[in-house]
Amino acid sequence: MRSLTRTFFLVAISAVLSSATAPAQSLKVTLLGTGNPRPAMSRFGPSILVEAGNQKLLFDCGRGATQRLFQLGISFTDVDALFLTHLHSDHTVGIPDLWLTGWIMDRSLPLRIWGPPGTKHMASHLQQAYAFDVHTRRDVDEHFPAAGAILQAQDIKPGVVYQNQGVKVTAFAVDHGLVKPAYGYRIDFAGHSVVLSGDTRYSENLIRAAAGTDVLIHEVLDPEPFFGTSNSPNAQRLRIVAHHTTPEQAGQVFTQVKPKLAVYSHIVPPDVPDVVPHTRKTYSGPLEVGEDMMSIEIGDTVVVHHAGK
Numbered sequence: 001m002r003s004l005t006r007t008f009f010l011v012a013i014s015a016v017l018s019s020a021t022a023p024a025q026s027l028k029v030t031l032l033g034t035g036n037p038r039p040a041m042s043r044f045g046p047s048i049l050v051e052a053g054n055q056k057l058l059f060d061c062g063r064g065a066t067q068r069l070f071q072l073g074i075s076f077t078d079v080d081a082l083f084l085t086h087l088h089s090d091h092t093v094g095i096p097d098l099w100l101t102g103w104i105m106d107r108s109l110p111l112r113i114w115g116p117p118g119t120k121h122m123a124s125h126l127q128q129a130y131a132f133d134v135h136t137r138r139d140v141d142e143h144f145p146a147a148g149a150i151l152q153a154q155d156i157k158p159g160v161v162y163q164n165q166g167v168k169v170t171a172f173a174v175d176h177g178l179v180k181p182a183y184g185y186r187i188d189f190a191g192h193s194v195v196l197s198g199d200t201r202y203s204e205n206l207i208r209a210a211a212g213t214d215v216l217i218h219e220v221l222d223p224e225p226f227f228g229t230s231n232s233p234n235a236q237r238l239r240i241v242a243h244h245t246t247p248e249q250a251g252q253v254f255t256q257v258k259p260k261l262a263v264y265s266h267i268v269p270p271d272v273p274d275v276v277p278h279t280r281k282t283y284s285g286p287l288e289v290g291e292d293m294m295s296i297e298i299g300d301t302v303v304v305h306h307a308g309k
Helices: 002-021 065-072 095-104 119-129 133-139 206-209 221-228 234-240 247-257 273-277
Strands: 027-033 046-051 054-057 080-082 111-115 151-155 161-165 166-172 183-187 192-196 215-221 261-268 285-289 293-296 302-305
Touching: 027 192, 027 215, 046 065, 054 166, 065 095, 080 095, 080 161, 080 302, 095 111, 095 119, 095 133, 111 119, 119 133, 119 151, 151 166, 151 183, 166 206, 192 293, 206 247, 215 247, 221 234, 247 261, 247 273, 273 285
Parallel strands: 054 080, 080 111, 111 151, 192 215, 215 261, 261 285
Antiparallel strands: 027 046, 027 293, 046 054, 161 166, 166 183, 183 192, 293 302
16 A cells, blocks of 8 residues: 555656646737837836747837836746837837846846847947946956847848747738838747737738737727827828728728737827727727736637736
8 A cells, every 4th residue: 555655656746747847838928018109107118928838039128128027027037039020119119128137137148139120230239339338247347147248139031030949930021101121920839829910000911920810919099099199290190190000990900810819009099998999890809908917828718817917
């Protein structure tokens, strides 16, 4: 009897250890920031964390992305890669913080960045801009590891841009008006997927790229409240509206893609009371208005967790 008990105990321990060391087959998305250039405290700058198995991939790095990762308790050393949709400042202004704060807080490897043409050029100039800080911390004072001070950036074209441990990231062109190129991304892992629109107006190419996806996260701009909150000249406001997606247009995209869940992020303006009713004119499926720190678990079912709940 004692022998049987001991055998059962060893088998149980072995199963626990196997479970602990096996790569998780899960896909989790967290909206770190759902806002826009306006520095609203309720919605930080655009940034989305995708956790696929044991990999952590960041998409865009707007204002406050580093604080949100810290708030989640995620080590900066665990961020495997940063992907940029385009080079507008509201999507990139958090890069120096993620790069240098991550280095100060123990990242000993380069921060790897993928993005549209111009990404490598931007990264090289960021390293020039912060050369004093890097030199002082690396060579004079703290002697932080030299590799952690490197921005390892590369310009990419549409197509599969990243494959590792079953995770596939595909970039595709979207239509952000005169802002070219601008990309969306599709992340596939363990038979499930999520598509991120980036900044775009209505895009047939996005619809094709999102075919069969579980979750589609799409930007939105509601023109009426936007005009009410902007002091910009009317012609300028019209140009901004023209290269984003209205709720009715986004609803048309969702209706064609038919995801298990449609989610709004990069919301303009930050407080849009009518975005859902306007979307319902063209789309009747599952819909969430994104919030900072909302997470979405994607498996056979899609489960949404609201921040603080």
